Amino acid sequence: MDIQRDLLALAIYFIILIGLLVRFRHKKLRYFSMWTGIFLVLYFCAIEIQKKTFFILIPLLFFSLFCFFYFKEKCRLRNGWLLNLFLISFMGYVGLVTATSSSLIGAGILAVLLILFLVTILFGLYAAIIFLIGNSFIVLRHESRKLPNLLTLILGLAIIALIILQSFGPKILPNWSVILLSIPTTIAVYFFIVFWNFLSISLLYQFNHPKYNQDFIIVLGAGLINGEKVTPLLAKRIDRAIQFYRKQSEETLSPPQLLMSGGQGADEKVPESQAMREYALEQGIPAEDILMEAQSTNTLENMRFSKEIMEREKPSGYHAIFTSNNYHIFRAGMYAEDVGLKIDGIGSKTARYYLPNAFLREFIAVALMNKRLHLFICGLITLGFVALAVINYFFVG
Template sequence: MNLQRDLLAFALYILVLSGLMIRFKQKRFSNFSLWTAIFLVLYFCMLEIQNKTFYILIPLFFFLLFCYFYFKEKCRLRNGWLLNLALISFMGYVVLITITASSLIGAGILGILLVLFLVTILFGLYAAIIFLIGNSFIVLRHESRKLPNLLTLILGLAIIALIILQVVGPKILPSWSVILLSIPTTIAIYFFVVFWNFLSISIVYQFNQPKYNQDYVIVLGAGLIGGEKVTPLLAKRIDRAIQFYRKQSQETLSPPQLLMSGGQGPDEKIPEAQAMREYALEQGIPAEDILMEAQSTDTLENMRFSKEIMEREKPAGYHAIFTSNNYHIFRAGMYAEEVDLKIDGIGSKTARYYLPNAFLREFIAVALMNKHIHLIICGLITLGFAALAVINYFFVG
């Protein structure tokens, strides 16, 4: 290994990083991430030049492919697959460049990844159980005991049941039927991969930064307290819209209109849009800057009916965004694309203790949108292992 080259590069990395940490105290994590990414790209490019190779084009191709499809249609699950493919190809590239260029820094990266992998294999499943069940008690202490708030508890108990099944099953079942125990495990692994894909692209989507040239900010409705007052969750959505409204007013002196979208549920005294309007008025937003869409009953209708209002108000064209809670904006964006509404979402913050439960709920909703594909794959998994069990029974056992 070229020790002098790598030590000099690492010293430069630490020197610049220290300067950034001192200069930008409020954005330490973002500056750390950005500089680390820039340093690695420059460092690996230097190795490529020295070796006269072009291996970096492989992960770069997948990353550019991800960028192309992401900025073309942001709310597509395929973008998650492309992003993870780019990350996997980059890891493969690090292995390749470490071997061919005798890179000490590359070896260090691989060492860190190996340690993380081993820790995940040894303790990840048990840590996940402890986290999920522990988080469920925190959620239940702060929220109502409705089914959507029990998802982390249900998942934690399901993992425990799966482990017990895999440990006890082979001891009490005939050998040929043990193969069938692989069915729930394989299906669980499949859904974990699908969830990881969903989570990856959902996190990326959080970094939307719309331009301050919007004509409308759609605020997606939620339930009301006592059927007439906005909930804390809904208030955060409105507050996020108001924050953008005021920022654009400062930047351009041309504020957007807030389009409150939400109909009246069977247990509500007034439409959600009306309660949202009253809340915005209390926050000092002028009445002429607030529009209402009071017919929708779900997120898809929020988008469809809001689009009709905006097209009626500005038939020549408009710019718009929407606000919701951060865990919800990706799925809401999927519904926007479904009605051919080309807008991005910005998210309001959610209590950290509630995020695991919230993302699980969103994942279930997104999975149900593609339930036919998942049912086919789960059916093929089941049929495959059932066939192996039959073969084992008749020809092996």
């Protein structure tokens, strides 16, 4: 190993990192991530130049594709695939450099990844079961016993059932039929990969930082208490919009208008947008800075009807963002792009105990948007293992 080279590189890295963290105290994570990424690229490029190789172009290609498509349309699942392809190719590249160039930094990265991998293999599945079932009891203690609040419990029990099936199935079933036990396992692995893709890009989308030059902030509606008052969940969405409203007012002296979006449900006494408007007025927002959209019944209509109002108010063009709960903004952004709105979302905080359940619910909703593709792939998996079982029965068994 070229220890002197790597120790010098690490010293430079930490000196600049400490300087950035001291200089930018309020955005530590952003500057830590940016500088770490820049440092690794420069470090590995220096090794490539020294060895006269160009392998780093492979992960950089995936990263470039990810950046191109992400900043073109942020709320697309393909961005998650490109991001994960970049991470996989980069880890493979680090492994290659470590093996061929005796990189101390590369070895450190691989060691950390290896430890995480081993911990995941040894304890991950059982830790997931304990976490999911434990979390479900916390959710049920704070929330109603409706199906959407039982998702972590259902998933935990499903994993237990799958483990039991794989453990005892081969002992009681004929040899040829054991192959069929691979169907639920393979489908579960497929949906885990799809979920990981959704979760990675959804979490990345949380780091939106829109500019303080907005004309409108769309606030997405939700249910009302007793059909007339905003719920704590909906209040957080409005509070997040008000926070941005006040920050932009301080920065530019030109506040945006809050566009409350939500119609009147069958069990509601007033439109959601009206209750939201009253809440914002109580928080000190001037009436002239509040608009209402009271026709929508779902998120897609929130975006479509809000777009019509904004185009009517500012036909020459406008800048806008939307607010919702942090777990919901990615899917809401997908609907915004579907109706031709090029806007970003900012999320309000959600109780930590509810986040696993909330992200599972969002994943199911997003998966149903592509249900034909998922049904086709699950069908291929099933047909493939059934064919193997038939072959085993007639020609092997």
